[in-house]
Amino acid sequence: MITCRDLYGFLDDYLAGALDLPARLAFQAHLAICSACRRYLRSYEATLAAAKSAEAAPPEAPPEKLVQAILAARRATSSPGTKAAR
Amino acid sequence: MFASPAPEAELLAALRAGDDHAFETLVRTHSGRMLSVCRRILRNDEEAKDAVQEAFVSAFRAIRSFEGTCQLATWLHRIAVNACLMRLRSRKRRPEESIDDLLPTFKDNGHAAVEPRDWSPSALQLVETRETRDFVRDCIDRLPEIYRTVLLLRDIEELDTAEAATVLGVTEGVVKVRLHRARHALRKLLSERFEVRA
Numbered sequence: 018m019i020t021c022r023d024l025y026g027f028l029d030d031y032l033a034g035a036l037d038l039p040a041r042l043a044f045q046a047h048l049a050i051c052s053a054c055r056r057y058l059r060s061y062e063a064t065l066a067a068a069k070s071a072e073a074a075p076p077e078a079p080p081e082k083l084v085q086a087i088l089a090a091r092r093a094t095s096s097p098g099t100k101a102a103r
Numbered sequence: 104m105f106a107s108p109a110p111e112a113e114l115l116a117a118l119r120a121g122d123d124h125a126f127e128t129l130v131r132t133h134s135g136r137m138l139s140v141c142r143r144i145l146r147n148d149e150e151a152k153d154a155v156q157e158a159f160v161s162a163f164r165a166i167r168s169f170e171g172t173c174q175l176a177t178w179l180h181r182i183a184v185n186a187c188l189m190r191l192r193s194r195k196r197r198p199e200e201s202i203d204d205l206l207p208t209f210k211d212n213g214h215a216a217v218e219p220r221d222w223s224p225s226a227l228q229l230v231e232t233r234e235t236r237d238f239v240r241d242c243i244d245r246l247p248e249i250y251r252t253v254l255l256l257r258d259i260e261e262l263d264t265a266e267a268a269t270v271l272g273v274t275e276g277v278v279k280v281r282l283h284r285a286r287h288a289l290r291k292l293l294s295e296r297f298e299v300r301a
Contacts, residue, residue, distance in 0.1 A: 020213025029283050053214075056221035057207075060297075063223035064290040065258055070230045071239035072259045074139035079131065083138070083152050087130050087159045094160060 019043045024054050028061055111175060118166050130159060133176060137183040144187040144255055146244065154190055158183040184260060185270055191252065200247045205288035222297035229297070242292040250285035257282050 019027075024047050030036045031044050048055055117125030134155055141151035141158075161182050162169075169178060208216040229235040243251055256267045257278070268275045 020209075021215040022209040022213040025207055025209075025215075025287070026283075029279070029286070053218055057215065057219040059221045059223040060219060060226070060294070061286065061290055063226040063297075064286060064293055067226050067230045067235075067239050067293060068243060068254065068258055068289060071236040072143055072243070072255070074143070077135045077139065079134035079138055079155075080152075083155065084127075084130050084134060086152075087134065087156050088127060090156055090160050091126055091163050094163060 019047050021047075021051060021054055021057075024048070024051075025057070028058065032062065032065075112171075115166075115169070115171060115175065126163065129162075129175070129179075133179050134159070136176070137179060140180060140183050140260060141187050143259060144184065144252070145190060150190060151187075154186040155183060157189075158186040161186065180260070181262075181266070181270070184256065184262070188252070188270055191248065196248075199249065202247060202250060202284060202288045205291040206284060207287055207291075220294075220298050222294065226293065226297045235296075238296060239293065242289055245292060246285055246288055250281055250288060253278055253281040254285040254289065258286075 024044060027036060027040060027044050036044060048058065114125055114128060118129060137155045137158060138151055141154040142148060145151050145154060158179065162179055210216050230239060243254065246254065253267060253271065256262045264275045264278050268278045271278065
């Protein structure tokens, strides 16, 4: 039987579906008897979901000034030594 | 010429031919998303804009050698990530901080030393608010740089382990260990608020 310490070590591979069958069965057997690890797993998954949600950026049109600076930089690449200003 | 999004192959051919309209289409289509990526990694608007510009310049130079084995968006995303990492490396480094205090601890018998609470329902509800999203981002930023970066690359930018290892110049094993520690540490930081409200 694996311990809580072992289970914590397997969390990422478990969530990635990367555990082989014996390890996955041992992981699930521990979860079945350990409410503390079930709680930890749920909060660990919530951590990943919260990070993803917090960092999600709505689609945004690029600032026109930036677009023009990039296009100017492209033109400047054929003229060594010049740098486009934003 | 490219008023509507051009099929990728057609756009790529035009880019390789040096078509000005094609380059403008490329920039207008992808720079907004690339700016979001650079803002996430650099946390500085001006630096993010500079990184986007640098990324496009790199892309323009490399467009003829782009083999089309992935989508242009994916290719540009990787270039933008690289531009950001170059900038992070050039920043004055802070002494590396330990995150051991944020990692789980165990008793001698291997059981968790602290009884965890399940705050997932409150977290997922609260993260809908702007204040909570700001709090989560602040917690990510409290991670030491090597952990923050790997968390962003793997969990937010969705690079796989091999890709993250390549851009960071470390082994895949190092990426896995850092990601593991970063996730546990972030969980601990989030617990400070979410446990109270659970």
